Amino acid sequence: MVFSQISKIKTGAIKLESGLGVIFLAGFIFLATVMMVKIGLIAGFFLLGLPFVIGLLSFLWTDPKAGIWLSLIMGFxxxxxxxxVVAPWGLTIDIFLFLSLLFTLINSSVKIxxxxxxxDITLFSLVWMAYLVFEIFNPHGNGLVAWFYAMRGIGFYQVLSVPMxxxxxxxxxxxxxFLNILIILSLAGTAWGFKQQIFGVDAAExxxxxxENHHEEHILHGxxxxxxxxxxxxxxxxxxAMMALLTGILAVSPLPLLKRIFFGIAALIFFLGFAISGTRGALAVPLFGGIAYLITTKNFKVLGAGVSAMILVFVILKYTFLFQGVEQVRRMRTALDPNNRSLEVRLxxxxxxxxxxxxxxxxxxVGTAGFWGARFNPDSLMANTATDSWFVKIWAETGFVGLLIHISFLGYVMGKGGAVCMGLKSPKQKSYAMAIYASIVGxxxxxxxxxxxxxxxxGMIMNLAIPFLFLIPHWPSKNK
Structure with a gap:
């Protein structure tokens, strides 16, 4: 009975086999060809892309949460x-998040x-976004357009994604x-990084x-x-470094053996990816994230061993020349030099x-410092003074008041997150919570x-990781 009813349903492929469907498809291709000849390739490709856009909108209409995953993927x-391809790719994140929220509001079949x-996390996000809206009236700003572009990564993505x-x-x-998307795309990033390391960059890179003058910061001593x-x-x-920390913690957690092996291999791969980046500041991720993890274990033997290992690494980098022949180690070692010119310039x-x-x-x-400041007011002091630090950027654009609000939120996340981790009884829940928490702190x-x-x-990972951390205690009781 059921199969007979299904067989009567005309799918898209069956409809295209009809005479009317063939005529429609031929007419659509003909129209696209004419537009490409008369107007240009962009117009033709736009028309050819319409079916894809319509299909995507239909997909998001029936399943709005998919927009969150698409936003995370596009973030990578x-x-x-x-x-x-020169295009406003960043706006795809805005579009996916906005459509998810919009379809949630207007689609009556979506029950929430x-x-x-x-x-509390949603409330903090709303307060922060409200303050950023208030910044529109800052008399020292670069105008509404600059504010729009800059505020997206600072608070707009957060206020849309957290409640969803x-x-x-x-x-x-x-x-x-969420975890699988992070690991898969991060491994893809590592693979692409080793492609650059071994075979060199391609023409576009x-x-x-x-x-575009990025060689001074990316090619050091050849x-x-x-x-x-x-x-x-x-x-x-x-x-x-964040992914190495996250998977490394899961590798030593009380999880099934095959999972621990997988996470251990992934942690090693991510560590190598971190090493070839030559990024000194990223050392803070495993350092402070590792300390946060050791504290939440409430195991003083493990804490002592972990702190001793960190001290050993510090002593090797600071007071010895071990592994000096490795370029990445030499680069990390400069981060501990108090006379480093880069540090002096930042100060x-x-x-x-x-x-x-x-x-x-x-x-x-908002929108007066960094990239957007250089775009909308290139001759200003704000645009010509490098912020370097995320917190300096928040301070420069939103002032002491804005920095206080932002740091209060992050401090609250670290405090409550640590309490959540230490309060969990399920080894499984505790393992995932500590891994995410340590990554956030790092x-x-x-x-x-x-x-x-x-x-x-x-930025997008943090917008999702913070609420996910506080949802772990609400997993089914069978895991407790």
Missing amino acids: LISGLSRY DWKKAKN IYLFLREEKDFYT YRWLWD VLRVFSFYSDAGQFGASQ ENQITFGKYLADKPFGGG VIFSSYGNQVFGQMPT
Whole structure:
């Protein structure tokens, strides 16, 4: 009975076999060809892409949470894609998140309990976004357009994604989907990085390095700092260090043996990816993330052994010349040199910002520093003074008030997250919670040296990882 009913349903392929379907398809291709000849390739390709767009919209309409996964995936890919095809790839994240929220609101067939989004993390995200909206009226800003582009990575993605995690992705299987996407795309990033390391960069990457003036920060003493398909070597290194920490913790956790072996191999691969990036600031990820993990174990023997290992690594890098023949080790060793010129320049820049912001408690305005500042007001002091640090960027653009709000949120996450980890009884839940928590803490502290927290893909990862951490205690009781 059921099969007979299914056989009567006309699928898209069956409909195309009809005479009317063939005529429609031929007419569509003919119209696309005419547009390509008369208007240009872009118009024709746009028309040919319409079926894909319609299919995607239909997919998101029936399953809005898919937009969150697509946003995470695009967070990994937008920088790499922009080197090959010039397009506003970053806006795809906005579009996917916005459509997910919009279709949730207007599609009556999507049943959700809005009360699940009422929590402290959502509230913090709303308060932070409200403050960023207030920054529109900052008299020192570069205008609404600059504000729009800059605020997306600072707070807009967070305020859209956090409540949707609580609404749609509360189940344990959703967390595993999140973890699998991170591991698969990060391994792809490692593989692409080794391709650059072994075979060199391709034509598009060469153009990005030399024609767009990124070679000074990525080619040091004739050695390439590998950047993979990430925005730069700093982001690649920090992301790989975070994944090495996360999978490394899971490898030593009380999980099934095959999983531990897989996570152990992945941790080694990610560590090698971190090493070839030559990123010094990313050392803070395993350092502070590792300390956070050791504290949450509440095992003083493990804590003592871990701290001793960290001290040993510090002594080797600081006071010896062991492994000095390895370029990546030499690069890391300079991070511990108090007379390092790079550190001196950063401190000088912070002094410059301090003088400029002395009478500006709300900062210079969102979109006035860094990339967007250089684009919209290239001659300004804000645009010509490197922020380097994520926290310096927040301070420069939103002032002491904004920095206080932002640090309060991150401090709350670290405090509550640590309490959640130590309060869990299930070994399985505790393992995943500590791995995610340590990764979050590592990224937060490494963001003092680089703009790790707000750059893609780490920014999108953090927007999802924080609510996922606080949902782990709500997994089914069978895991407790």
